[in-house]
Amino acid sequence: MTSQTAKAERFRDLHLGDPFVMPNPWDAGSARVLAALGFPALATTSSGFAFTLGRVDGTVTLDEMAEHARAVDRAMELPVSVDLENGYGSESEIAARAIERVAEAGAVGGSIEDYDPEDRRLYEIDHAAERIAAASEVAHALPFPFMLTARAENHIRGNPHLDDTITRLTAYEAAGADVLYAPGLRTTAEVRAVCEAVSRPVNVLATPGLTFAEIVRAGGQRVSVGGGLTWVAVAGMMDAAKRLAEGDLSALSAEPPPNAWFLDEQGT
DSSP states (O other), X not given: OOOHHHHXXXXXXXXXXXXXXXXXXXXXXXXXXXXXXXXXXXXXXXXXXXXXXXOOTTOOOHHHHXXXXXXXXXXXXXXXXXXXTTOSSSSHHHHHHHHHHHHHTTOSEEEEEOEETTTTEEOOHHHHHHHHHHHHHHHHHSSSOXXXXXXXXXXXXXXXXXXXXXXXXXXXXXXXXXXXXXXXXOSHHHHHHXXXXXXXXXXXXXXXXXXXXXXXXXXXXXXXXXXXXXXXXHHHHHHHHHXXXXXXXXXXXXXXXXXXXXOOTXXX
């Protein structure tokens, strides 16, 4: 199997080369499908994983996420980055511990956001930067290049203030983040403004209103989909189930992926 160091080096190098799409599986099976389709790296989705447990986003524990990261990593040979939400606690040392836990599980990247789910507010910028600094210290002390992503949540938390988003991302870059991310950017002008304001690679959340080519021209290096693929799959299931309830059995005509996608190197 590919070593964690080799995966980490591949993941780091992806951020130095051509822009790429990093989709988000919700379980080991979807991870294998995405790997078989040729994507270069994967990232977990907190909302998609919570769905597999029958819960809403933000209710998964660090223990559960670490075990999920381990399952996804073991399912295929691609580098895995983990959505760590706010690091599972407001204190800097807790966010740092979250990095340790997923690195122990096999991940080579992880993201920490600046939203406090308990108080339902964004952290003050100094505190948010301190959390990234603590996570960065742990990430960069690992024996392989762990890519830490810092997320500014403004645009998906009811505060779409671009200047504040840029101020936050600039502070997180100074605190040691390797990748910067502001989910919810909707226009090429917003993407370009963020990318021009920082010197680290920028992750952009895919949106139906932008093409990959437009994001790349605006300066984006990495495109992820969050829970998007999960909800596409769930929507397909719901549509088929509704038709099934009406007596339409043709909704079950889809074929499963090739068995070879789910076999290991020994063919088992």
